[in-house]
Amino acid sequence: MNNLIFKIRAFKAVDNPEACEKYIEGHARILRLFGLSMITSANPGWLDDPDTYVVCVESGDGRKIYGGGRIQVASGNLLLPIETAICEKDPSIHQTIDMYAQKGTGEICGLWNSREMAANGVGSIHLGRAMVAVAGQLNLNSLFALCAPATVRNCIRVGYETARFIGDNGRLCYPKDHLLATAMVIKDLQNLPAAAPGERLLIQDLRDNPFQRKLEPGLKGRMLDVQYELDIKEQVPVYCVA
Incomplete structure (x- = not known):
């Protein structure tokens, strides 16, 4: 039985418009399946933002996208999606983000995975783990997320x-009055004290070795051949909003 081959890679949004369009199309399909269209993180205003990653x-050959997410940095260029999403319900969110931005903060947002991805055993935990590893390269001290109930458990695992x-x-x-979301934060992104010990080790390994290939267990006894391309250090300024 052949291993399933996947690639998990990171890039600056402004450096790869074609891949961004595929990501947007996939995200929109998932939102339509759930009857959601007013998600603030789905707004493509970030396409020209140099501080969005x-x-x-993807498939091993890079032709197909199975899932993705963004890391938006609070650099002063754009409001974080969590600010836009909840400012009417909690106006203090702007002050909160401004305070955290003094030491560097951002948000994981727009995370989605296709049914095909899940059916092959690549879950949101793989993506979330990779995203926290990438965010650790961005000179940030903290990281926010606005989570649906189904994603809270995995968010806790990664810190x-x-x-x-x-x-x-x-x-x-x-995003609707009958749906509940949880605001979450990693307060110490570099050390991840709240992460599950095993997850902390896996995330640190991805930070130390952003280019690597791993065989990971999938579903029904199949193995996943996952190629990670997560190095963005050379592109990163120091994010601290004075």
């Missing part, structure tokens, strides 16, 4: 905690 899960200082003890109705 994209992580994609997130509920941001109880946002909304109602960290929870708010979004």
